[in-house]
Amino acid sequence: MELGLSECQYQFRWERWDCSDRSLLQVVHTAETPANQETAVVQALVTSGVMYVVARNCSTGALLSCTCDPHLHSNHTERNWKWKGCKNAGAKQGDTMSRALFDGVIEGADARAAVNRHNNQVGRAAVWRNLELRCKCHGVSGSCSLRTCWQRLPDFRRVGTFLKRRYTRAVHVNVQDGQLRHGNRARRRGLSMISSKDLVYLVPSPDYCRAQAPGGAASSTEGRECSRPPKGLKASRAERRSCRTLCLECGLRVRKYMVEVVTRCNCKFYWCCTVRCKECRQVVQKYYCQR
Secondary structure (H helix, E strand, C coil): CHHHHHHHHHHCCCCCCCCCHHHHHHHCCCCCCCCCHHHHHHHHHHHHHHHHHHHHHHHCCCCCCCCCCHHHCCCCCECCEEECCCHHHHHHHHHHHHHHHCHHHCCCCCHHHHHHHHHHHHHHHHHHHCCEEEEEEECHHHCCCEEEEEEECCCHHHHHHHHHHHHHCCEEEEEECCEEEECHHHHHCCCCCCCCCCCEECCCCCCCCCCCCCCCCCCCCCCCEECCCCCCCCCCHHHHCHHHHHCHHHCCEEEEEEEEEEEEEEEEEECCCEEEEEEEEEEEEEEEEEC
16 A cells, blocks of 8 residues: 555656645545545555555565466467466456455445446556566577566556556546446546546546645645756656646745755675765755745
């Protein structure tokens, strides 16, 4: 769950809603938690995080209760190709555990329950969709007359990036007879089907310039750091627009500060077995949203 939440915070670090620590409460099925786009992506990331960690620990042998699926060994799926390793890299066991933890506690057949189940499944499907197929060639002089292939878990960042894209395309729905139906907003966008990879929500998101602003704050983004990367430095569009998104469009100014940053540097390994580092101090520019 921590993996999913930390990935959420990384993906939304330059957005008005920054997936704060209290966002973990959004996976709880209560009437107080709005079923909006943010709740949907938190649910998907946390359920996928649980699936991912269990799958990873199964595939490395860290969980003794997991077993390797024997049906995959020596299974020639096509000419000059044979499988090696455990089937699905432990994803099946991770999927089962995620269902038990999250879907198993959802009660009832109301709209919120249907939406929660769907978004949980979108999170698990994101791991399945991003499983990697790796192969190694065998043969004389690397002729690749025979390949040995196995499935491997991706870096979780790929799962997070996939779900962030689904967040931006989330579908507004309502529930009729236990089935998800497109809401008015989705119908106006010309959508006809709800895909198994679509995150869904019931209510619109609040204005995060104003939502949950702490006492006395002009905006919920007041005090947030934004970024002004120099030209030529690789940065995402969200990062380059962050000062406008977080500060200016929320009625705040961008304030520049010179901040001293202390990092570990010039680290050396000494036999055996310690690593000693020096402290490096550097003054850098940082930008914050303030009145």
